Amino acid sequence: MAKRWEVRLIGTGGQGMVTVSIILAEAAVLEGSNVVQSQNYGPEVRGGHSTSYVIASNESILYPKIDAPNVLLIMSKIDYRPYLSTLAKDGILIINNGADPKSLPDRVYSIPIRDIAHDQVGKPITANIVSLGVLVGMTGMISEATALEAMQPHVPAKALELNKKAFALGVEAGKAALQGR
Amino acid sequence: MNDAKLLAGSDACVFGALAAGVRFFAGYPITPSSEIANLFARELPKLGGKFMQMEDEIASMGAVIGASCAGLKAITATSGPGFSLKQENIGFAAEAEIPCVIINVMRYGPSTGLPTTSSQGDFMQTRWGTHGDHAIIVIAPYTAREAYRETGRAVNLSERYRIPVIILLDEILSHLRERVEFKEEDIVTVIDRKGPVPGTPYLPYEDTDDMIPPFAGFGDGYRYHITGLIHDKTGFPTSDPGTIDRVMRRMNGKLDYYRDKIVRVKYVDVDNADVLIVAFGSVARSAEEVVRSMKKAGKRVGLLRPVTLWPFPDREIREAAAGKRAVIVPEMNLGQMVREVERAVAGTVPIHPLNRIDGGLITPHEISDLIEELL
Structure with missing residues (x-):
């Protein structure tokens, strides 16, 4: 792992975004990196604002928080603009909609993650795995093979193929978004 | 592996x-x-x-x-x-x-x-x-x-x-x-409590040389009494001043007698440091990050991290603080451990509390900013 990755995921409780951060963290461990993963949440069980994050680095990780993420993915239907200023200098922000890239600031990428899960995978519940694919496709912070290996224990065995498809579509969408710039 | x-x-x-x-x-x-x-x-x-x-x-x-x-x-x-x-x-x-x-x-x-x-x-x-x-x-x-x-x-x-x-x-x-x-x-080794010696009379709060009475489990065949009242070596309540004094000094004295086996502290770059940070738990992670980053900038900062908080490692802190320009005590409270640090250092080195109480972790920046002010 060439650099220190600080990835923050913002979602709504129940979307499975904390699971995505755990999969990313486990994949980083598989690749021999140091990693810290955690989440902040309110007192609600579902429906509240949920933020999770992953720090991965070759150096040992002491300070266990993120001040300025270099990747920020927002799954919730919230205004992304207040978050722009929180990004690291080289940071990117990914939002979950089909907005025209030309209408967005430089470092903001729109990918219709939920629509991909709904229309192309056929299972809206796989949106979190699509987002995992997007993150891997855009950052390359871990290899696709390792991400799939880490994903496997977190999805039901009978839905494995479906989730692999969701992951692959996410990777493809992520790479396409980068090339769209 | x-x-x-x-x-x-x-x-x-x-x-x-x-x-x-x-x-x-x-x-x-x-x-x-x-x-x-x-x-x-x-x-x-x-x-x-x-x-x-x-x-x-x-x-x-x-x-x-x-x-x-x-x-x-x-x-x-x-x-x-x-x-x-x-x-x-x-x-x-x-x-x-x-x-x-x-x-x-x-x-x-x-x-x-x-x-x-x-x-x-x-x-x-x-x-x-x-x-x-x-x-x-x-x-x-x-x-x-x-x-x-x-x-x-x-x-x-x-x-x-x-x-x-x-x-x-x-x-x-x-x-x-x-x-x-x-x-x-x-690797965690397993240490079992000391039991009674079979065939000898059992006193549940016997005044043994090691200050630790043998503990018979309920159901092991020993008949004895356990109470929250101050008790003598039979386990039954006592109001005899001499016995009370002896029992309470033994119970509390265990901490002093075994202190060095209980107290554990970790040192990071303490010996040559100009400034010493004393921190525990997650705050110590921020503090160690500061030691690492300031070292790269040529500044000499050390961390003493109490792993055992009580008994408080006062002697270790006193020794580590000797000759330093300042001791910084960051805590996510309004200043609790700093009182113990002050007691340990006893006025020999200036002590600077750093307190954060908004629910957030003290950041490395907050600590290094204070150090920059002091250096």
Whole structure:
């Protein structure tokens, strides 16, 4: 792992975004990196604002928080603009909609993650795995093979193929978004 | 070998306790400690152990004491208001010298406070939460790896010295998952409590040379009395001033006698430092980050990290602080450990508290900004 990755995921409780951060963290461990993963949440069980994050680095990780993420993915239907200023200098922000890239600031990428899960995978519940694919496709912070290996224990065995498809579509969408710039 | 894994701080405590032989957990769910109860519920039955969800916090502590009297290594986990509720029974365990471990994941208080927010507001409560002079040990790990090893050590200290031990976590360490690769020094050895010598008369609170009376489990065939009243060596209450004095000095004296076996501190670049930071728990992670980053900038900053909080490592801090330009004590409270540091250093070096009480972790920047001002 060439650099220190600080990835923050913002979602709504129940979307499975904390699971995505755990999969990313486990994949980083598989690749021999140091990693810290955690989440902040309110007192609600579902429906509240949920933020999770992953720090991965070759150096040992002491300070266990993120001040300025270099990747920020927002799954919730919230205004992304207040978050722009929180990004690291080289940071990117990914939002979950089909907005025209030309209408967005430089470092903001729109990918219709939920629509991909709904229309192309056929299972809206796989949106979190699509987002995992997007993150891997855009950052390359871990290899696709390792991400799939880490994903496997977190999805039901009978839905494995479906989730692999969701992951692959996410990777493809992520790479396409980068090339769209 | 790469048997590294992703492990949560809370889970590391559970596995450390199990490795040390814990086979009983009683508790009541409370954020941010509930994950610990969850994992014990899953793991204990596999080992023939018992998990009990009790009707409340007080009963949980009572069940832990009862299980320990019956010979099992017993533990509970709680937080904030639950820790307050447990104090009376923690005092009972201290007075009756019942081995037990209490994991307290600090949450912001007082009262219901902020259930999902981090704090170090229980530093003093862990030592003085129950009334009366009593022996108690408090240990505060700062990584998941250390949480495993230190929870195992907590169980062993409690069994060996018949003193309640508190594992003090903050919400950050409890909830984070991190890469852990266990090494040889992380192996938890199992230390069992000392039992009576068969064939000799049994006195449950005998004044032995090592100050630790042998502990017969209920059901082992010995008939004796356990009480929270001050008792003589038979275990029955006494009001004889000479006996009271002797018993209380023995019970509290265990901490002094075994202090060096209990106290553990970690040093990072302390010897040549101009400024010394004293910090524990997650704040020590920020502090160590500062030591690392300021070293790269050619500045000499050291960290003394108490792993054992109580007995407080006063002698170690006094020695480490000698000749430094300043000592910085960052804490997520309004200044609790700093009082102990002041007592240890006794005016020989200027001490600067750094307190944050908005629920957020003290950042490396906040610490390094203060150091820059002082240098």
